[in-house]
Amino acid sequence: MSKKILTRMGDGERLWMDAEEVMDDIQDGSEDAARRLGGKPLSQEEQEKLFEILAEPSRIVSVNPGEEVIVSDDGCTMSFYSGQDGGGTGTPLSRQQAVLTYERACGADTTSMGHSDYSYKPVKSIINFEANDYYNISQVTTAPFFYGAQPNMGLYFQPDGPCPNAAELMPLGKIDEARASQEEACEYLTDDLEFVGSRLADIGLEGLNFDTSGSAGDADFLAALKGVERLKAKYPDLPILMGGAGEFVLGMHGKITYNGRQVAGMYTPDQAKAVEKAGADIFGMAVNTVTTESVPWNLARAVTFLKATTEATNLPVHANVGMGVCGVPMMEQPPIDCVTRVSKSLVQLGKADGL
Amino acid sequence: MGMSIAHIMASCMGGIRTAGDLVAWMQMTRKMKINDAKAYVAGKLGIDVFDLTDEEVMRDIRKDLGIGTVTSIAGSPKGIRAKIKIAELLGIKIRSVELFKKQIGI
Numbered sequence: 001m002s003k004k005i006l007t008r009m010g011d012g013e014r015l016w017m018d019a020e021e022v023m024d025d026i027q028d029g030s031e032d033a034a035r036r037l038g039g040k041p042l043s044q045e046e047q048e049k050l051f052e053i054l055a056e057p058s059r060i061v062s063v064n065p066g067e068e069v070i071v072s073d074d075g076c077t078m079s080f081y082s083g084q085d086g087g088g089t090g091t092p093l094s095r096q097q098a099v100l101t102y103e104r105a106c107g108a109d110t111t112s113m114g115h116s117d118y119s120y121k122p123v124k125s126i127i128n129f130e131a132n133d134y135y136n137i138s139q140v141t142t143a144p145f146f147y148g149a150q151p152n153m154g155l156y157f158q159p160d161g162p163c164p165n166a167a168e169l170m171p172l173g174k175i176d177e178a179r180a181s182q183e184e185a186c187e188y189l190t191d192d193l194e195f196v197g198s199r200l201a202d203i204g205l206e207g208l209n210f211d212t213s214g215s216a217g218d219a220d221f222l223a224a225l226k227g228v229e230r231l232k233a234k235y236p237d238l239p240i241l242m243g244g245a246g247e248f249v250l251g252m253h254g255k256i257t258y259n260g261r262q263v264a265g266m267y268t269p270d271q272a273k274a275v276e277k278a279g280a281d282i283f284g285m286a287v288n289t290v291t292t293e294s295v296p297w298n299l300a301r302a303v304t305f306l307k308a309t310t311e312a313t314n315l316p317v318h319a320n321v322g323m324g325v326c327g328v329p330m331m332e333q334p335p336i337d338c339v340t341r342v343s344k345s346l347v348q349l350g351k352a353d354g355l
Numbered sequence: 356m357g358m359s360i361a362h363i364m365a366s367c368m369g370g371i372r373t374a375g376d377l378v379a380w381m382q383m384t385r386k387m388k389i390n391d392a393k394a395y396v397a398g399k400l401g402i403d404v405f406d407l408t409d410e411e412v413m414r415d416i417r418k419d420l421g422i423g424t425v426t427s428i429a430g431s432p433k434g435i436r437a438k439i440k441i442a443e444l445l446g447i448k449i450r451s452v453e454l455f456k457k458q459i460g461i
Contacts, residue, residue, distance in 0.1 A: 065405070079356040102359075107373075140435070143375070281382070314386070323358070340361050344365055354389065355367075
């Protein structure tokens with residue numbers, strides 16, 4: 001085991017590692033996840049399989065024939081025509097052209113559209129424009145066509161929103177006020193998720209994506225769960241994909257509960273159970289990439305979280321594999337050597353139902 | 356964009372090139388795990404699960420069933436017309452199809 005393995009750090013920097021170092025990082029990353037989950041790390045055999053995928057000398061790798069999964073997306077079509085802020089290439093395509101290109105030229109399993117801000121709050125005021133575009137495009141697409149955005153509760157705090165800014169109240173020691181503000185923001189957000197989802201459902205929405213739920217903490221995650229509940233009560237046949245924001249729900253409030261469970265501190269298996277309880281159809285699992293650790297460390301950690309999550313829920317689990325999640329390096333142009341190794345490992349070892 | 360394409364090349368079922376869209380519909384409408392969804396679709400198509408991602412097999416099946424092909428064939432169903440057939444084939448409700456059928460009175 002003296003040969004050098006070409007891999008990367010979590011920020012994308014390329015580096016050569018000794019085989020022993022790679023194996024050590026795989027073990028450490030897996031043990032870190034296991035310690036947090038209170039579970040077992042990957043077995044020696046699984047760690048060796050992960051090593052083989054990482055050490056494969058080819059530039060890119062892929063799953064074995066017959067082991068392919070569904071690759072859903074979170075606004076990938078926007079990456080055709082948007083700019084740097086959206087990871088976009090600035091190609092002059094309309095939304096419809098981008099969606100059809102993604103479906104037909106790229107062979108994607110699902111397609112989607114979303115507002116450039118990719119948050120539900122700004123969609124509310126332009127919902128008729130969004131519904132019109134969605135309806136028109138849905139008439140010409142063949143693959144499942146989602147509408148997606150992030151709950152993004154942060155937009156409900158002053159100066160951008162109506163609620164006192166919880167992040168400013170907490171350093172002042174005004175904890176009760178900060179909690180009350182988050183509870184108020186949670187209600188506003190839940191109402192908006194229901195409003196946007198309902199309006200789109202009325203014009204034949206095929207699937208709705210609550211992407212990166214919990215980015216503003218436990219109250220944000222709760223709003224998404226309640227949004228799913230309300231929409232499923234009104235539209236039982238509306239498919240909803242609800243994804244998390246990280247391996248751990250931040251306790252910005254701390255006392256939020258769902259179904260008798262504290263939301264703060266939920267790791268991905270518990271997130272999946274809550275999403276299943278709310279009535280969603282697919283859970284999107286996110287594990288944040290640590291930029292100061294190697295890809296082998298991050299990927300072993302993500303695979304360990306994913307394996308525990310797929311075992312914990314009856315829902316199909318799609319591992320989120322965008323920039324800076326589940327082992328993909330945190331950079332605007334994630335290198336395809338690492339992207340494909342992440343892809344293969346999460347499917348073959350983590351038993352993902354999709355990505 | 357390159358990242359998305361890399362995932363498609365590495366792990367994706369292939370969308371309407373093969374049977375990826377059909378399997379995705381089953382996850383969305385019936386909450387099926389990947390192996391159950393594949394088995395369900397393969398059963399409806401009368402093929403082996405392994406053939407779901409074989410372009411050589413799925414190309415003719417999609418053309419014959421009128422459920423949309425990745426290359427554009429004049430006169431062959433695509434879009435909502437293909438989705439009507441997909442919903443019938445899989446025994447599922449696709450919400451855009453339900454709205455369309457309601458609008459034209461079927």
